[in-house]
Amino acid sequence: MNDPIIRINGLTKTYDGGFEALKRVDLDIQRGEIFALLGPNGAGKTTLISVICGLVSPSAGTVSVAGHDIISEYRAARAHIGLVPQELTNEAFETVWNTVSFSRGLFGKPPDPAHIEKVLRALTLWDKRNNRLMTLSGGMKRRVLIAKALSHEPRVLFLDEPTAGVDVALRREMWDVVRRLREDGVTIILTTHYIEEAEEMADRIGVINYGKLVLVEEKTALIQKLGRKQLTLQLHTPLAQVPEGLAPFDLALADEGSTLVYTYDAAAREEGEHGIAALLSALKTANIRIKDLHTRQSSLEDIFVDLIKERA
Amino acid sequence: MNLYPVRAIYMAEIARVRRTLLQSIVSPVISTSLYFVVFGAAIGSRISEVDGISYGAFIVPGLIMLMLLTQSVSNASFGIFFPKFSGSIYELLSAPISYLEIVIGYVGAAASKSILLGLIILATASLFVPLHIEHPFWMLLFLVLTAVTFSMLGFIIGIWADGFEKLQLVPLLIITPLTFLGGSFYSIDMLPPFWQGVTLFNPVVYLVSGFRWSFYGISDVSIGASVAMIALFLAVCLATIAWIFSTGYRLKP
Ligand SMILES: Nc1ncnc2c1ncn2[C@@H]1O[C@H](COP(=O)(O)OP(=O)(O)OP(=O)(O)O)[C@@H](O)[C@H]1O
Ligand SMILES: [Mg+2]
Numbered sequence: 001m002n003d004p005i006i007r008i009n010g011l012t013k014t015y016d017g018g019f020e021a022l023k024r025v026d027l028d029i030q031r032g033e034i035f036a037l038l039g040p041n042g043a044g045k046t047t048l049i050s051v052i053c054g055l056v057s058p059s060a061g062t063v064s065v066a067g068h069d070i071i072s073e074y075r076a077a078r079a080h081i082g083l084v085p086q087e088l089t090n091e092a093f094e095t096v097w098n099t100v101s102f103s104r105g106l107f108g109k110p111p112d113p114a115h116i117e118k119v120l121r122a123l124t125l126w127d128k129r130n131n132r133l134m135t136l137s138g139g140m141k142r143r144v145l146i147a148k149a150l151s152h153e154p155r156v157l158f159l160d161e162p163t164a165g166v167d168v169a170l171r172r173e174m175w176d177v178v179r180r181l182r183e184d185g186v187t188i189i190l191t192t193h194y195i196e197e198a199e200e201m202a203d204r205i206g207v208i209n210y211g212k213l214v215l216v217e218e219k220t221a222l223i224q225k226l227g228r229k230q231l232t233l234q235l236h237t238p239l240a241q242v243p244e245g246l247a248p249f250d251l252a253l254a255d256e257g258s259t260l261v262y263t264y265d266a267a268a269r270e271e272g273e274h275g276i277a278a279l280l281s282a283l284k285t286a287n288i289r290i291k292d293l294h295t296r297q298s299s300l301e302d303i304f305v306d307l308i309k310e311r312a
Numbered sequence: 313m314n315l316y317p318v319r320a321i322y323m324a325e326i327a328r329v330r331r332t333l334l335q336s337i338v339s340p341v342i343s344t345s346l347y348f349v350v351f352g353a354a355i356g357s358r359i360s361e362v363d364g365i366s367y368g369a370f371i372v373p374g375l376i377m378l379m380l381l382t383q384s385v386s387n388a389s390f391g392i393f394f395p396k397f398s399g400s401i402y403e404l405l406s407a408p409i410s411y412l413e414i415v416i417g418y419v420g421a422a423a424s425k426s427i428l429l430g431l432i433i434l435a436t437a438s439l440f441v442p443l444h445i446e447h448p449f450w451m452l453l454f455l456v457l458t459a460v461t462f463s464m465l466g467f468i469i470g471i472w473a474d475g476f477e478k479l480q481l482v483p484l485l486i487i488t489p490l491t492f493l494g495g496s497f498y499s500i501d502m503l504p505p506f507w508q509g510v511t512l513f514n515p516v517v518y519l520v521s522g523f524r525w526s527f528y529g530i531s532d533v534s535i536g537a538s539v540a541m542i543a544l545f546l547a548v549c550l551a552t553i554a555w556i557f558s559t560g561y562r563l564k565p
Pocket of ligand 1: 015
C-alpha cells in the first residue's frame with residue numbers, strides 16, 4: 001500500500017471577506033510518516049489542518065483521506081483522523097476520564113476502559129483522571145486534548161502546535177509518545193514554531209508562507225541541500241586582509257583580523273580542491289598559525305529564516 | 313446511524329444538566345407555584361369558571377406548556393451554544409457523525425430534561441388544584457412532541473446566536489409573548505373576534521389547546537389542527553437543521 005494516506009489537490013480557501021488563506025495547495029502525506037508543517041504566524045497552517053478535519057469548508061480543490069473524499073465520504077474519511085487543536089478548549093467542569101471517554105464514543109467506538117487507561121498513562125495523566133479539567137495546568141490541559149484525540153485510535157494524527165506552553169521535560173516525553181505512535185504505524189502531521197522540534201522529529205518538512213506551500217522536502221535532504229557549514233579559525237597574529245594565496249576559498253575576516261571564517265557547502269565538503277584539508281595546507285603554505293578552530297553546521301532554523309526572507 | 317456517538321452526546325449533556333439539577337428544577341417549581349398563588353388563588357377566586365372548569369385547574373395545562381416551551385428552548389440553545397462559545401465544538405465538527413446523530417443527542421437530552429420538569433410541575437400543580445386527565449396518552453404525546461420540537465428550535469437558536477445577549481433575547485422577545493398570548497391563561501373565545509383571528513396565527517395556541525384538550529376534553533381549535541401544527545413545526549425545524557449542517561451556517565467559516 002504505497003498510496004499516500006492524505007491527498008490534497010489544488011486546495012484553496014478564501015474566507016468570508018475575501019482573504020485567501022490557502023492558495024492552490026498540492027500535497028501528499030505518506031502512510032506512517034511524520035510530516036512537520038512550518039510557517040510564520042498567519043501562514044495558513046491551522047487553516048490547512050482545519051479543512052482536512054472538517055472544521056473549515058474548502059473553497060476549491062479536493063482532499064482525500066485513505067482514499068475517501070472528505071466531503072462526499074466524510075464519515076469514512078474522518079473515522080481515520082484524530083485532531084489536537086492549537087487553542088486550548090475544554091469543558092471545564094468535566095473530569096479527565098469522562099471527557100476522554102466521551103471523545104471515543106463521539107467517534108463511534110464502543111467503550112474500552114483499558115485503552116483509555118493506556119492513553120492516560122502514556123501521557124502521565126492517570127493520576128489526574130478524576131480531576132475536573134479546570135483544576136489542571138495549561139500543559140496538562142494540552143495533554144488531555146492529545147488523549148482525547150488518541151482515545152479513538154486514529155490512523156492519522158494532526159498536532160497543531162502540540163508543545164506550545166509545555167515544559168522541556170514534558171516536551172521530550174511528548175516526542176517519545178509521538179515516536180511510539182509512529183512505530184505503531186500512525187501518520188503524524190504536526191505544526192510547530194520550534195524548529196528543533198521539526199529537526200528532531202520529522203521525516204519530511206513542508207514550509208508554508210502566505211497560504212502557499214513553498215517547499216516540501218525530506219528533512220535530511222533539506223539540511224544537506226541548503227545547509228552550509230562554517231569553519232572558524234582563531235589566528236595567532238591578526239591579518240590585515242586575506243592573503244592572495246587563499247583567494248580560491250570563500251573566506252572572510254572577522255574580529256579585527258584575528259578570526260578567519262570559512263563558509264562551505266555541506267554537500268561539497270568532499271570535493272578535495274576546496275575542502276578543509278586543502279584549506280589547512282594552504283594556510284600552512286601561507287605561514288598562518290592557528291590558535292583554535294571550530295565548525296558549525298547551519299540548522300534548520302537558519303534555513304527556515306532564509307527561506308521566509310527570500311520568498312517574502 | 314451509529315448509536316455510540318448519540319449516547320456519548322446524550323450522556324454528556326445529561327451529566328451537564330445533573331450538575332445544575334437543583335437550580336434547574338427548583339426555579340421552575342417556585343415560579344409555577346407563584347403563578348398558582350397569583351392567578352389561581354388571587355385572580356381565580358374572582359373568575360368563577362372557564363368552560364365549566366375552575367380557573368385554577370383551567371390554567372394548569374397552559375402553565376406546563378409555558379414552562380415546557382421556555383425550558384426546552386433555553387436548555388437546548390445553551391447546550392449547543394456553550395461548546396461553540398468555548399471552542400470545544402471542534403470535536404463535534406471533526407467527528408464521523410451525521411447531523412441527525414448530533415441532533416438526537418443534544419435535542420434528546422434537552423427534551424428529556426423539560427419532560428421531567430413538565431411532570432414535576434404537574435405534580436406541583438396537583439398540590440394546588442384537583443387534577444383530572446381525560447386522555448393520559450395524548451397528554452404524554454403532546455408533552456413529548458412539544459418538548460422535542462421546541463428543543464429543536466432552541467438548538468437552532470443556539471447555533472444562530474453569536475453572543476449571550478441573543479441567546480437570552482429570543483426566548484424573552486418571542487417565546488414568552490407567544491405563550492402568554494397563546495391562551496395559557498384564558499380561552500381564546502374570551503377575546504374580541506378580531507384578536508381571535510390574529511391568535512390563530514400563533515402556533516402556541518394549537519399546542520396549549522391540544523394539551524388542554526388532553527386534560528379536560530375541551531379545546532379552542534380542533535385536535536387535528538393541533539397535531540398537524542406540531543408536525544409542521546417539527547418538519548420545519550428539522551429541515552432548518554439539515555440546511556445548517558449542509559452549509560455549515562454559523563458553524564464553519
Ligand atoms: N475564520 C476566519 N476568518 C477570516 N480569516 C481567517 C479566519 N481564520 C483564519 N483567518 C486568516 O487566515 C490566515 C491564516 O490563518 P491560520 O490560522 O491558518 O495561520 P497559522 O499558520 O495557523 O498561524 P499561527 O502560527 O499563528 O497559528 C490568517 O491571516 C488569519 O487571519
Ligand atoms: Mg495556527
